[in-house]
Amino acid sequence: MGLDGTYGQRAADPGQAVVPPQRGVAPFDLGAWVNAPRPELAPGVWRLNHRQRSEADREAAAVPAGPLLWRAALNAVVAWIVQIYAPDLVWWVIDLLGLRDGMGAGVTTFLALLVYGLVLAVVIRVFGRMGRWLEVWRRWVAPLLARTVTREEPAPDAEPAGLTDPWAALRLGGAAEAARLLDARPVGDVDYVRIQRAWETVHQDPALLPAFTEQVAARGGAACAHPSEARDLAGRGPGHDLLTRQVRLGTAQDVVKNPQAHRATGFALDPSLLGTSLLAVGPAGTGKTARLARPLAEALCLQALAGTACAVVLGSAEADLGPDDWYDVVIAPGDPSSPYGLDLFGAAAEVEQAAARLADALLPDELAPRGEAARAALQQTVGPFHAAYGRYPGVRELRALLGGAAAAWQTLRQTLDDTGRLAPHEADLQHRERQHGRADDPGALLADRLALLDRPAFAGHFPGDGPGRPAFAMRVLDHPLRVRVKLPERSHPEAARMLSRLLTGQFVQAAGARTERALFAGLVVDDASAAVDAQVVRGLQGMRGANAGAVLLLRTLVDLPEALRTALFGAVGCRMAFPGIAPWDGKLFSEAWGTHLVRETAVTHTPDTSGGMFRKAGRGLRKALSGTAAQTESVTVRDVERHRWSPSDLAHALPGGHAVISLASVTGDQVPPLLVDLRGQ
Known part of the structure; x- marks a missing residue:
């Protein structure tokens, strides 16, 4: 690869001539971006600045705010009542045992403080745990106090120790001067990745080091630029991390159907x-x-x-x-x-491969059974033409040959004869000429299809004519x-x-x-x-x-x-279903994603016939008074196989702006289907 990011010559491809307008590089904190945490995570998880949730965080997030606050308030009320009456109960027990007999005033005062302190500690321990007061404090009270009482914003995270030098590889590899120059120039994320990739080429071929240093000295962050000279995209959106090459598309939802490692995390490809x-x-x-x-x-x-x-x-x-x-x-x-x-x-350097690909494209789905004959007919036409003229035919030339135009075939045969290349292609020419005019001639079918491209609107859009x-x-x-x-x-x-x-x-x-x-x-x-x-x-x-x-x-x-x-x-490897797909489409997704074990609880009620005469008489009296018979309840828990996502769920239950996607990586890692919110990054 050359320093400009291309392989071999760079003037041969048509993309080089196009130079989009250069957009100014905005101020960019390269050091912070390079040193941002990117932990190794499961496929599909957005890695940039990812914070791994602890088990406590997962349990807390599983409780909605309403029930959490109601439980905390209810436990607080009960704790207040217990705190009022529990010391009196303790004193009654002490008096019952005669432990206060003969105590002086000082000892009695100390004992009272001890009783009230122990009761308060037990109350806070028991009811605070049941009411999750610490979680309420962490979620709402502490942030509220920080903003309204102390009027201070939470302190930012401390600067991480041991920051990595973005240009350490250059300094250690003999390009310290280039690194010094880059430190003084504005460099964006696209620039950084591009220059690092160019440095990898220099590392493999040290002879390129002077050219690399010269580029950096002359152009700074624009060194080793893309052939278009563009350094960014106009109107670029958020959610791109070029170091991991991820693009964030949304957020995996915190639902039971999603794997634990993906819940409430950014989703990226x-x-x-x-x-x-x-x-x-x-x-x-x-x-x-x-x-x-x-x-x-x-x-x-x-x-x-x-x-x-x-x-x-x-x-x-x-x-x-x-x-x-x-x-x-x-x-x-x-x-x-x-x-x-x-x-x-x-698509292909070989004539027959290119002709076969064009034949497949020309035929619609309903004519696919005739594809083999069409490929042969196009190969028998394009091959001799390429041998005669050293190029591929244009649309109009190819249409004339496939349609059996006598003048076109005569000119082609004469050109092959004049250049001494007729013999290798004689059989193909004869076969095609025998097919002309027959009802099953695939050439006529291909010529009719090519007529869709041989229109005035397409003039000059395809080479050869x-x-x-x-x-x-x-x-x-x-x-x-x-x-x-x-x-x-x-x-x-x-x-x-x-x-x-x-x-x-x-x-x-x-x-x-x-x-x-x-x-x-x-x-x-x-x-x-x-x-x-x-x-x-x-x-x-x-x-x-x-x-x-x-x-x-x-x-x-x-x-x-x-x-x-x-x-x-x-x-x-990756399959994605959007809301509103048809049930027959959802069936294929459901079958591809398979089943998993689900714990199912079944509750069965049966009339209660146990016990002796007195229990039976009591149940009879209850039935006479209430109109309902006594029943026993049996609970059965078992693991059953269920579709991860049923066709009905995919067709009717997906909310708008969401999608379900399963992933597979080139290394063989698999991720079960995830429910992802695509409405924000």
Whole structure:
């Protein structure tokens, strides 16, 4: 990796040319941020400044304020009454035993003080414990006194001892001058992580040390900058910790269904969880985009600026996935102002793989059974064209060839013959020419599908048909790029579905084929109803070991072919259900999350027939007077298996602004489903 955060050359990828406006770096306490506690916790727990709750805190939090105050007041009243009458009872016992006979006045006074003191101590001990007076003092009385009586705010925590020098690695590694310069310059969290990552490269290759020091001397906190020169995101939200690479999405609720370690803690995601991919299902209006997709897109873009990730974000042009200046490459097919186009064959270096991926994307779900013949037809067309011209065909050229245009095929054959490459492709040409005009020709089907992209609105957006925009190719995932694709779902809905399927498949294919996997490759798809096919499902599992992951949002699982639903659930590690999902969707979540043991108490009432004649007569009299028969009560406690979350709970019991999510990390750690409040961080 170079000092600019890229691998190898940096001028080849289209993202380099885009330079978003630089936002000023606000004052930032780097030392406090670096030294803030980040304990090792269970997956999904927000680590920054986390305070582990003690068992006493958990027990106290389990008691609501109302019952706690009522119990404290009731015990105080009883304690007051006991304090009044208990000393008289003690004196009566003393007199009964004759212990005061012959005592002098001084001894009697001492004994009285001892009696009153012992009674007071016993009363406070017994009733204070039952009434939890210490908890009431800690929760309400002490803070109230601090504010109203002494008019002093609680003292801040003492400065922790043994603070870590943020630039200790540089000083110890021979870059003390660079560390001194950085101490005197403003440095943000993105800058710090980026410079530390560049220092790791210098540590591996000491020959880069002079260049590193020169960069720091010349640019300070902007040293080793991202190719876009951006150091932060405009309008950045809270809840990002770039040291742990976590993004906080909400708070895990303090309920029995949640595991103890996650109750009342911040909920966060990071690449170790996203690396297993995440599937989120919920109807429109439940906050999937605003509370999940946008924060994750923002986190990936920040990590890209820090040199630790690359981000590809897919969604409609209207979806709020961040402003354009968050991204290096903005692709908007059908929009004349779009600065970049899209390479339809940009996922693989091998011609046949790229052609096969395009064929899968062109066919809708209902035509998937013809996929194998379509892949073969496209490979037999693209392969000879690439051999003849050294490039991939444009949309119009490919449509003409697949449609069997005689002039196009004659020109292709003549070009292959002139360049001496006809022989290896003769069989493919003959096979395709025999298929032309037949009713079952997959080429004609593909040509009809390509017609959706061969529209005036898309002119210049796809390479190959003359001059156009610089084209983004998915194979550049080893660079810290930030890519936003705006799909034309309103103006060209079927073309948008096709492109969504193509780009998702290309990402999965390219992420798994990367040789340099230091960067986390993240994909966020705002509406994945058309993006998932069998090839994508198979590829999701392989991304776990490739330091890559996908976040797929769906309105309902019914949007997917039935054969893919269970397979998709098995392919992703993190599953998220939003309020209002359909019961049939909830059934899949419920089955995936399994069951757990629940202690169930059953109370049975039966007529009381025990005892002799007198007890039976008494029960008969009671029945005659009250109209109710005496009964015995038997209690049975047993452990039974119940669904962690039933389909009915997921469909009807989830409150608004919440979600239930289960987690799995790339290291194999599992977290049962958590109820999370997503309305605040």
